[in-house]
Amino acid sequence: MPDKKHxxxxxxxxxxxxxPTTGHEWDGIEELNTPLPRWWVWTFWLTVLWAIAYxxxxxxxxxxxxxxxxxxxxxxxxxxxxxxxxxxxTRAPIFAKLKNASLEEIEANPDLLSAARMVGAAAFANNCxxxxxxxxxGSKGYANLNDDDWIWGGHLNEIRATIxxxxxxxxxxxxxxxxxPAFGRDGxxxxxxxxxxxxxxxxxxxxxxxxxxxxxGQKLYDDNCxxxxxxxxxxxxxxxxxxxxxxxxxxxSDKPTIISRIKNGGGGVMPAWSEKxxxxxxxxxxxxxxxxxxxQ
Amino acid sequence: xxxxVNHSPTGGLQKLxxxxxxxxxxxxxxLVSIGGVVEIVPLFYLKNTIEKVEGVRPYSxxxxxxxxxxxxxxxxxxxxxxxxxxxxxxxxYGHYSLAAESMYDHPHQWGSKRNGxxxxxxxxxxxxxxxxxxxxxxxxxxxxxxxxxxxxLTKTPLNAEHITEQMRTLRIVGVxxxxxxxxxxxxxxxxxxxxxxxxxxxxxxxxxxxxxxxxSGENGITEEDALIAYLQHLGVSVDFxxxxxxxxxx
Numbered sequence: 322m323p324d325k326k327h328x329x330x331x332x333x334x335x336x337x338x339x340x341p342t343t344g345h346e347w348d349g350i351e352e353l354n355t356p357l358p359r360w361w362v363w364t365f366w367l368t369v370l371w372a373i374a375y376x377x378x379x380x381x382x383x384x385x386x387x388x389x390x391x392x393x394x395x396x397x398x399x400x401x402x403x404x405x406x407x408x409x410x411t412r413a414p415i416f417a418k419l420k421n422a423s424l425e426e427i428e429a430n431p432d433l434l435s436a437a438r439m440v441g442a443a444a445f446a447n448n449c450x451x452x453x454x455x456x457x458x459g460s461k462g463y464a465n466l467n468d469d470d471w472i473w474g475g476h477l478n479e480i481r482a483t484i485x486x487x488x489x490x491x492x493x494x495x496x497x498x499x500x501x502p503a504f505g506r507d508g509x510x511x512x513x514x515x516x517x518x519x520x521x522x523x524x525x526x527x528x529x530x531x532x533x534x535x536x537x538g539q540k541l542y543d544d545n546c547x548x549x550x551x552x553x554x555x556x557x558x559x560x561x562x563x564x565x566x567x568x569x570x571x572x573x574s575d576k577p578t579i580i581s582r583i584k585n586g587g588g589g590v591m592p593a594w595s596e597k598x599x600x601x602x603x604x605x606x607x608x609x610x611x612x613x614x615x616x617q
Numbered sequence: 618x619x620x621x622v623n624h625s626p627t628g629g630l631q632k633l634x635x636x637x638x639x640x641x642x643x644x645x646x647x648l649v650s651i652g653g654v655v656e657i658v659p660l661f662y663l664k665n666t667i668e669k670v671e672g673v674r675p676y677s678x679x680x681x682x683x684x685x686x687x688x689x690x691x692x693x694x695x696x697x698x699x700x701x702x703x704x705x706x707x708x709x710y711g712h713y714s715l716a717a718e719s720m721y722d723h724p725h726q727w728g729s730k731r732n733g734x735x736x737x738x739x740x741x742x743x744x745x746x747x748x749x750x751x752x753x754x755x756x757x758x759x760x761x762x763x764x765x766x767x768x769x770l771t772k773t774p775l776n777a778e779h780i781t782e783q784m785r786t787l788r789i790v791g792v793x794x795x796x797x798x799x800x801x802x803x804x805x806x807x808x809x810x811x812x813x814x815x816x817x818x819x820x821x822x823x824x825x826x827x828x829x830x831x832x833s834g835e836n837g838i839t840e841e842d843a844l845i846a847y848l849q850h851l852g853v854s855v856d857f858x859x860x861x862x863x864x865x866x867x
Binding site for chain 2: 401408463
């Protein structure tokens with residue numbers, strides 16, 4: 322048979338190159354049937370073998386009820402568990418100390434302090450920097466953590482409580498929930514009264530271009546604001562009422578901004594991080610924030 | 618003509634295929650479909666494809682409208698929603714994503730590129746105000762951000778006229794919306810967009826964990842509100858304190 326086929330086809334040995342043709346011919350142009358290089362053929366078959374072996378060693382083929390598990394039962398979720406366990410073992414000695422020590426003890430111990438600051442810095446960059454800024458300097462409406470003005474308190478345990486439960490975070494029952502009334506929107510004060518009040522509030526911090534304090538302003542302040550911000554405007558961290566007598570203003574100290582704050586009330590919202598972060602991370606974050614410069 | 622393919626040394630089958638285009642097309646389709654049969658079909662019948670978890674619910678109508686905006690604006694081209702089971706990702710973003718968490722997304726928003734961070738667990742990570750400020754001008758919040766601003770979302774009132782049809786359509790492909798949910802879709806949108814709306818308790822019952830957004834803008838409920846409602850729901854459904862990791866290892 323091969324002989325006969327060969328006879329019928331135009332396969333022949335090309336005289337010039339010594340290589341057989343494929344037998345295809347188009348208008349006198351023929352095609353050489355040059356064999357593939359031996360190294361290429363070997364590589365090809367090796368990759369085929371590799372692929373088959375790979376699907377045997379690793380989980381690959383679907384079956385009717387699941388899939389093959391591979392020779393060693395490898396899977397990515399198990400590998401992750403192992404890696405995380407390993408990480409926990411590596412961290413265990415220092416983390417155990419961080420867990421058992423109080424925040425004050427951590428601050429007093431240089432080794433623990435540096436560990437907590439490292440853990441805290443990483444967690445801060447991941448979770449807090451988006452609002453409070455990479456260096457904790459905050460921005461309009463987002464508190465600066467470097468200064469010594471604290472809305473909810475700057476002592477270690479106060480910082481920790483704020484991180485754990487957030488501010489005005491609905492799903493956390495222990496969150497800082499007090500909120501400034503919307504004096505304008507809810508009709509508690511008229512626009513004129515708000516304007517007088519704004520002028521009056523600006524006198525506390527002796528801001529530039531303030532008008533002289535008036536009796537009417539004082540009365541409005543005493544009736545509406547003093548309960549939270551204090552008679553002297555020094556604020557109250559229990560209620561998250563900022564100090565109005567210093568140069569630090571969360572939303573700005575110009576009159577239109579203050580009018581807008583009195584009109585709309587409310588306040589910033591901070592997530593309750595105990596929903597997402599573990600105890601040690603929160604302790605480390607408290608230390609880190611406390612050590613940024615303004616800690617009390 | 619002297620050309621004669623009969624003489625090809627390979628003969629028979631090859632000649633049949635090369636001279637019969639319909640047969641060739643059919644053969645190509647069969648060959649190409651093998652990939653699909655092996656890689657895609659099993660996912661539909663295997664019971665372990667989607668983990669058994671508590672808490673995953675269909676999107677509330679407002680979240681669904683936000684999802685539509687997320688798709689429309691192409692957020693998936695720069696943000697993934699897929700935390701892979703790798704140590705560094707789990708350390709940064711939280712528990713790796715489960716198939717169950719995106720089982721009601723049609724189409725899913727896993728994405729494949731991270732110009733920005735993964736968003737699979739962004740829900741509850743920032744306040745609504747932050748999301749608002751950030752969408753309007755990302756660099757006001759993150760100075761090094763390369764994300765474009767979406768200030769027009771603030772001004773665009775949400776058009777949700779097709780939301781009930783969309784919910785019905787999603788039901789056809791397996792999202793378990795109930796008749797009550799579909800009937801009340803437009804009310805639920807209002808209820809999720811305002812604090813103290815009378816429909817809020819019913820909304821919370823129909824969609825547990827739905828975050829109610831206080832919309833005080835003069836434009837009513839805007840596209841921005843919808844998008845934020847959607848973002849705030851990402852990755853918060855499953856309580857991983859109760860989730861059994863080992864039962865779902867495979």
